[in-house]
Structures are given as structure tokens and as C-alpha cells.
Amino acid sequence: NPWRVSVVIGSLRRESMSRRIADALVPLAPPAMALQELAIGDLPLYNGDLEPELPAPWRRLRDAVRASDALIFVCPEYNRSIPGAVKNAVDVASKPTGQNCWAGKPALVITQSTGPLGGLAGSYATKQVLAAVNVATLPLPEVYLSRIATLFDGEGRLLPDTQEHLRDVLASFETWCARFIAR
Ligand code: FNR
Numbered sequence: 001n002p003w004r005v006s007v008v009i010g011s012l013r014r015e016s017m018s019r020r021i022a023d024a025l026v027p028l029a030p031p032a033m034a035l036q037e038l039a040i041g042d043l044p045l046y047n048g049d050l051e052p053e054l055p056a057p058w059r060r061l062r063d064a065v066r067a068s069d070a071l072i073f074v075c076p077e078y079n080r081s082i083p084g085a086v087k088n089a090v091d092v093a094s095k096p097t098g099q100n101c102w103a104g105k106p107a108l109v110i111t112q113s114t115g116p117l118g119g120l121a122g123s124y125a126t127k128q129v130l131a132a133v134n135v136a137t138l139p140l141p142e143v144y145l146s147r148i149a150t151l152f153d154g155e156g157r158l159l160p161d162t163q164e165h166l167r168d169v170l171a172s173f174e175t176w177c178a179r180f181i182a183r
Contacts, residue, residue, distance in 0.1 A: 002031065003069035003181055006038035010075025010086045010126075017112055017148045021166075022074045024158045028167045030174045035072070038064055040089040051096055058092050065093045065101035070177045071135065072108045077122020082129055094133045102133040106180040108173045110143040110166075118144025138176045143169055 007025070011018040026035050042057045044050060050058070065071075075086055093101040109126050111119025123144060127137045143166075145151060151162045158166070 002034040003177060004067060005029070005033045005035045005070045005072055006064060006068040007035050007072045007074065008038050008040060008086060008089065010073060010083045012041045012085055017114075018074045018076055020152065020156065021110065021112060021145065021148075021158070022072075024163065025072065025074070025166060025170065028163060029170050032174055033070070033170070033177075038068070038071075038089075040085050043085075043088055043092050045088055046091040046095065048095070061089060062093050062099075062101045065105075068105060069181050070106045070108075070173075071102075072110065072173075073126055073130075074110045074112070075119065075122060075126060076113060077111055077119035077125070080121040081125040082122060086126065087129060090129050090133055100133055102130070102135050104180065105135050106173075106177045107135045107137045108143070108169070108176075109137050110145065110169075112145035112148040114148055116146050118146035120144050136176075136180060138173050141169055141172055 007022050009016065009019050009022050022037065029035055043061060044055050044057065073086065075083055078084065107130055109123050111123040113119040123142065130137050151159055153159060
């Protein structure tokens with residue numbers, strides 16, 4: 001069976017570039033990986049008072065994270081850091097205490113930006129948060145997609161060079177995952 005790889009899209013807007021990249025990853029992934037989105041847009045903000053009633057979106061997220069073999073985060077950076085919706089999702093599935101759903105999973109972090117830096121600071125912030133919940137992020141290659149609007153053609157397809165880049169990244173990620181996932 002292929003690994004279940006859950007993809008967190010770090011932007012909630014419909015026309016998100018992060019979403020377009022995440023969609024483009026599906027046919028580039030090696031056969032060992034089955035990618036599916038891990039939706040984070042409907043989660044109430046983390047609040048320990050809600051634990052007894054367990055909001056349905058929290059339960060859905062926690063179950064989906066637990067069932068994941070590996071994780072991919074495709075995110076913008078917001079004000080040089082992790083987008084709030086992503087941080088909230090990490091918080092929600094890290095609780096209640098002693099039931100951190102993320103623990104021990106391998107992850108790939110891809111950031112993108114319209115500007116020249118490709119979300120580098122946001123990537124580091126995201127990796128820092130993931131380290132706190134015992135997620136093992138792929139150290140190399142780092143993936144910062146800068147000037148993101150220039151990486152798509154007129155039909156909204158990723159340019160061939162970028163597709164090849166991401167295919168190589170996913171192959172490296174497969175090798176990384178094999179160190180963490182029992183076959
Ligand atoms: C941004 N953007 C941005 N870009 C950047 O390079 N550094 C930054 O710190 C920020 N900060 C920031 C904050 C907020 C609140 C927004 C909405 C945007 C721009 C961002 O990189 C660009 O719009 C992304 O391409 C948005 O990703 P999606 O929504 O297309 O996936």
C-alpha cells in the first residue's frame with residue numbers, strides 16, 4: 001500500500017498559489033506516496049475549554065493526522081512567519097496533553113512567495129513549530145519558490161523546470177520518509 005501523505009495548504013483563499021502547487025505535486029509524487037489534502041480552514045481556534053465537547057473539525061483533523069504516514073506543508077509566509085491557520089492546526093492536533101497526533105512523522109515544507117525570498121523566514125518558522133511537535137522535517141533540499149507568479153504558464157500549469165525541481169524534491173522526500181515509516 002502507498003504511504004498516506006497528508007498535504008497541508010497554508011492559505012485559505014480560493015485562488016491560492018500554495019493550493020496550485022499542492023495540486024501540481026500529485027502527478028509528480030513517486031508511486032509509493034498517495035497525496036491527499038488535510039483541510040485546516042474550518043478549525044475553531046485552539047481553546048482548552050473546548051476539549052470536553054471536542055469540536056467535530058478538531059476530531060476530524062486529529063484522526064486524519066494520526067492516520068497519516070507523512071506530511072507535506074505548502075505554505076506562504078505571513079509577516080515572516082508561519083500562517084496563523086497552519087499554527088492553529090499544529091496546536092489543535094498536538095493536544096490534549098499526551099496525545100500529540102503529529103509525533104514521529106516525517107514532513108516536507110515547501111514555501112512560496114510573490115517576492116524574491118520564497119518564504120524563507122516562514123519556512124524556518126514552520127520547521128521550528130514542527131520540531132516542537134516531534135515532526136522530522138526534511139533538512140535538504142530546502143524548497144523556497146520565489147516570484148511564484150512567474151512559475152506558471154498561461155494555462156496555470158507549473159513550468160517544466162519547476163515540475164522537474166519538485167519531482168526531485170519528492171524523490172528526496174521519499175528517501176527521507178523511508179527512514180521513519182515501517183514498510
Ligand atoms: C503576505 N505575503 C508575504 N510575502 C513575503 O514574501 N513575506 C511576508 O512576510 C509576507 N507576508 C504576508 C502576510 C499576509 C497576511 C499576506 C496575505 C501575504 C505575500 C505572500 O507571499 C503572497 O501573497 C503568497 O503568494 C500568498 O500565497 P497564496 O495565498 O497564494 O497561497
